[in-house]
Amino acid sequence: MASTLDCLKLLSAYDVEHVVVGGVASVLHGSQLVAEDVEICAPLTIANLEKILGSLRGRNPRFRMSPDRPPLPDDPSQLVGFKNLYLATDLGQIDILSEITGVGNYSEVCKHTIAVHLGGVSCRVLDLDNLIQAKSALDSPKNRHTVLELKAIRERIQDKKPSK
Numbered sequence: 299m300a301s302t303l304d305c306l307k308l309l310s311a312y313d314v315e316h317v318v319v320g321g322v323a324s325v326l327h328g329s330q331l332v333a334e335d336v337e338i339c340a341p342l343t344i345a346n347l348e349k350i351l352g353s354l355r356g357r358n359p360r361f362r363m364s365p366d367r368p369p370l371p372d373d374p375s376q377l378v379g380f381k382n383l384y385l386a387t388d389l390g391q392i393d394i395l396s397e398i399t400g401v402g403n404y405s406e407v408c409k410h411t412i413a414v415h416l417g418g419v420s421c422r423v424l425d426l427d428n429l430i431q432a433k434s435a436l437d438s439p440k441n442r443h444t445v446l447e448l449k450a451i452r453e454r455i456q457d458k459k460p461s462k
Contacts, residue, residue: 303417305336305389310419312353316340317407318414318423319398319432324444326414327426328451331444335391339424341404342381342396347374350394354387362386400435401428426452 302322309316318326320337340346351374359370363384370385371377383394397403401410401424410428414421424432430448433441 302333302336302390303419305392306416306421307419308353308389309338310421312349314338314340314349314353315346315404316394316422317404317411318421319395319407319429320393321444323423323429324433324448326416326423327429327448329444329447331447335393336389337393337395339395339398339404339407342377342383342394344374344378347377350374350383354385354389354392357388359385359387359392362391398424398428398432400432426455 306318316338317340318337319339320335321329321331321333322336324331325333340350351370351372354370355372360367361370361384367386370383377383381396383392385392385394398407401407407424407428408422410425411422412425414423426448430445430452433445433448
């Protein structure tokens with residue numbers, strides 16, 4: 299299985315419009331969480347779906363939420379109307395979400411990002427305040443724990459800022 303960095307490099311190489319969210323975003327903000335998948339928010343337009351399909355070609359992408367795990371079609375028009383794509387690939391699990399609960403759709407998510415440079419790749423990541431908002435909106439035990447950790451990270455960052 300490839301690393302998260304390999305996945306991000308591939309998305310970048312194919313110029314996929316996306317914002318890193320979820321567990322990977324939490325880790326990039328300093329969380330000690332173990333991210334089991336790569337979650338991105340992306341527009342599911344024909345143009346971006348073509349890029350997504352190109353980036354995953356040869357990596358055995360399958361719908362992981364279907365019991366028989368059918369392969370992802372090669373034709374982006376067959377994916378029009380999907381709100382999310384939950385995929386199993388040779389790279390690992392990739393969740394492609396068109397909107398983030400508590401934040402909004404892709405265009406709204408884009409307003410709340412930071413740039414992160416990691417291992418030779420630059421990517422946009424949901425900012426800390428909006429990540430906390432998104433995790434709070436999901437309200438599961440795992441997300442509640444993550445929210446506490448992210449709030450502690452935010453407090454440490456604020457404590458280190460010089461006073462005016």
